[in-house]
Amino acid sequence: AKIYHRAAYCYFTREMGVEIRERVRMMHALRTAFEDERLFVVYQPQIDMRNGKPFGAEALLRWRTEDGDLISPDKFIPIAEYSGLIVSIGEWVLRTACYELDKILKSGIKEFRISVNVSQAQFTHPLFLQVIERVLADTKIPPECLELEITESMAMADLEVLTLTLGKIKSKGVRISIDDFGTGFSSLSHLQKLNVDKLKIDRAFINEITSGTNEGSITKMIIQLAQSLHLEVIAEGVENLEQANYLLQFGCYQAQGFLYAKPQNKVDFHAWLHDHQ
Ligand code: C2E
Ligand code: CA
Ligand code: CA
Ligand code: CA
Numbered sequence: 001a002k003i004y005h006r007a008a009y010c011y012f013t014r015e016m017g018v019e020i021r022e023r024v025r026m027m028h029a030l031r032t033a034f035e036d037e038r039l040f041v042v043y044q045p046q047i048d049m050r051n052g053k054p055f056g057a058e059a060l061l062r063w064r065t066e067d068g069d070l071i072s073p074d075k076f077i078p079i080a081e082y083s084g085l086i087v088s089i090g091e092w093v094l095r096t097a098c099y100e101l102d103k104i105l106k107s108g109i110k111e112f113r114i115s116v117n118v119s120q121a122q123f124t125h126p127l128f129l130q131v132i133e134r135v136l137a138d139t140k141i142p143p144e145c146l147e148l149e150i151t152e153s154m155a156m157a158d159l160e161v162l163t164l165t166l167g168k169i170k171s172k173g174v175r176i177s178i179d180d181f182g183t184g185f186s187s188l189s190h191l192q193k194l195n196v197d198k199l200k201i202d203r204a205f206i207n208e209i210t211s212g213t214n215e216g217s218i219t220k221m222i223i224q225l226a227q228s229l230h231l232e233v234i235a236e237g238v239e240n241l242e243q244a245n246y247l248l249q250f251g252c253y254q255a256q257g258f259l260y261a262k263p264q265n266k267v268d269f270h271a272w273l274h275d276h277q
Helices: 002-035 073-083 086-106 128-139 159-171 188-194 203-207 214-228 241-249 266-275
Strands: 039-048 053-064 113-117 146-151 175-181 198-201 232-236 254-256
Touching: 002 053, 002 073, 002 086, 039 086, 039 113, 039 266, 053 073, 053 086, 073 086, 086 113, 086 128, 086 266, 113 175, 128 159, 159 175, 159 188, 175 188, 198 214, 203 214, 203 232, 214 232, 214 241
Parallel strands: 053 113, 113 146, 146 175, 175 198, 198 232, 232 254
Antiparallel strands: 039 053, 039 254
């Protein structure tokens, strides 16, 4: 029994060591990739399902390794957050997306919006407001064309700090959307106090929406909640017409998903946009 115990102990620590080493390796690789400009932003159109026209896009980060492989943001964003790198990477994404929006608006497309994901570490950073001001001043985009996506779990953190920061951002004219809505546990009174503009229904619900399970009722409830609070609502991960029709039937008109378009690099995205006017 003693030998077994020791063996188990050794196995456990070695596994832990491997995991930490892997994380540190990824962290260095990510920093180098950022410095070597191997990170890039792709854009996924957002559609008004009533007329099929795009009205905006979400900026999504990509990492291409030196070998040419793509690493999923679900893998590297947590490392960027853990290491603090997300503050400078996030600022770069914001700036890149706003420059892209400026190009779109200058190319004759009117009233287009760009949504940018913002991590908690960015949002609570003391210089975040200045970053936004500087990016708006440099790119000269209309502030109401910029939308920041914060997650519902972030919206649950320190309410006082959050309300203060949100208020300052909103006073600049920038819009706020709550991402992954339905997966966290924000209370209704909380939501009302936060004064956000939009709810984004998580893909997990849309996935199961027509299967007759709870996801459908949760989606309906979120749509109704948005309507009664006078918020916009968008569905993420719409992949088929059944889902689109379900959403339309219950009054959700905005969608983002593979049914309409996948995230695209900026060149393809510009071409796509001009083809879909
Ligand atoms: P998210 O913010 O919830 O973004 C939506 C994800 O759903 C994207 O994955 C998008 O490609 C995917 N998606 C959209 N429509 C469909 C669909 O119809 N079917 C399926 N299967 N997937 C769909 P992606 O690009 O891999 O990003 C994953 C997550 O990484 C994002 O989830 C977001 O949390 C994070 N992320 C991406 N870029 C950034 C960034 O610049 N900053 C921060 N902080 N997080 C980011
Ligand atoms: Ca998002
Ligand atoms: Ca989501
Ligand atoms: Ca997310």
